[in-house]
Amino acid sequence: MSLSNSTYLFFCCRRRKRAAPASTHPCWSHQGPVTTYNLLVHTRVILSVLFGLVTPLVNNEKISLANRTNIVEHCTKKYEECTKKGKKGLKYTDDDVTYDYQYPKNYNLEEIIHAVTHPSASGWIKLEGVYSEKDVEMARERVMYHTNTEFYMEKRNEKHENKDELHNNYRGMVWALINKGKIFQKMAQHPLILNISDTILGQNSQISSHAANTVLPGMKGQLPHLDYPYYRNFMPRGNPAVLDDAPPLSLQFVTLLTEFTAENGGTGVRPYSHIKPRYPDNVEDFFANAIQMTGKPGDVVIFHGAIQHCAMPNKSKNFRSGILQHMAPVYLRTFEDIRSYISDDVKVEATPELRRITAVDHPYPISKA
Template sequence: MSTSLPLSDAERASLDENGYVTLPGILTPDEARAVRERVMELAEAERAADPDCVYLDGKSQRVWNLVNKDEIFERLVQHPRTLGAHEGLLGDDCTLSSFTANVIGPGSPEGGIHMDSPLTALPTPLPQYALVANTVWLLDDFTEENGATYCVPGSHLLGRLPTADDKPKLVQVTGSAGSATIIHGSIWHGSASNRTDRHRVGLLGFFCRAVLKPQQNHMALATPDMLARATPVMRRLLGYSSQPGERA
């Protein structure tokens, strides 16, 4: 049984109205610093092995499949506060779509306003209830200068993708390291440009309803060591509770 904690009424009201809500102090400064250091170690090693694993003019990088790369990420993906928010949005049986690190380097340009997959492949109008949702874990202070995530408040209620003709009001969602921002998957959002001389590092915990296909095949990627440690909640998040039947 999950020990997750639901959002407060005020937090849920903000999420429903705006499409996002920031939860401060989910990690202590020391915890955020330790996770950031581990992410940067992984990013450096993967960049050395594959120099093409970068994007946004080669100045930013994603690190995929975090749940198999350190026990610290296994704990984070099951954090009671963030998982409770996703269960409230997506159902108690929601699963993990992907868990990645996003390293936005100095001079990185804007990522562009978009809506997350698989919503881009679905017919419109999209439902106003969430099919997918994200947790953005802030491992640095997110500021206007270092590229804090842009969101368009209320856009999750429009039921459609952004177009070139849209001129929406953009709000940068700033916050302190250790915070976590819960984002409704239908909101229009994107990374801003990093105008500082330091990387801005965050984690993206992407969740989906159990009936949807995740971005990554966690059951194929899961290592034996990770599975041996996996809690019932973790196994559910990996997809073991939402597979099709095999009755002949």
């Protein structure tokens, strides 16, 4: 974050655990062969069970197999103990998180709404300096922790004959961030993000998915895709135009935790492609018309959920990481089951805003039985 950020307006406002399996992600397969990956994961689980490594984790209800393997890799204690205050290896604890927010210099709600929703606009916009350097550092540290990025970066520097294998073992996606530290809860309820989201998607818009994506040097990008709920399989097969001219059904807020550059895999987007939402089956055509988002840590890129986009290959020497806060109208089923997997301790301490965006008090569906 540049020094000029210190001149930004500050204001105060007081105010686990089922990870989606990687295979549910529309574009995961492009980041590494899933079959090989699954095989390795399952082998690792079996070995771990044999050696008793998983035993302490099994008591932790609701942790999926995919998540367990993740934990085994990073931590041999119960999940909560690994993420709680004071865990060795984490410099920042929940106590370091304060609810003071930073505003970008040139915040203009009308301009944002126009860029993302107007039928003649490109469908995306970047806001600079939405989060402070410290908030970004705290969030990045936790994402690095859950992905074990430091370990993989060190391995990369060793002479490694098969870098593909390294990449296949690496899980760049971290899900359910709400349960993984107060810093993510704070960032998710940035008043500015809620203001934009509620204005575009409707009052009481909710978090549909809250994840982070990290791409190691040398890793391939994703396949171009649209975000949930604009999945090919959800649309009537004979009528791909069904959502043309419909109001937006989701927004993606990408918080840059590292610099995003053309070289390190800054998100590729195809401007204007959201106007008539179509799945980018022609990958060459997508890349021929895509541009890349670049920016600094703390910037936020906002785009319409129906825009064609993807993480691009990382050809640099460092990793690239960002938080993906996917927002949806309150009447839509969310992508991640956040409402049911938000942990009790997070719920108890949640601010009214956090309760609202996780829809824990949302009364629907109603049981009339």
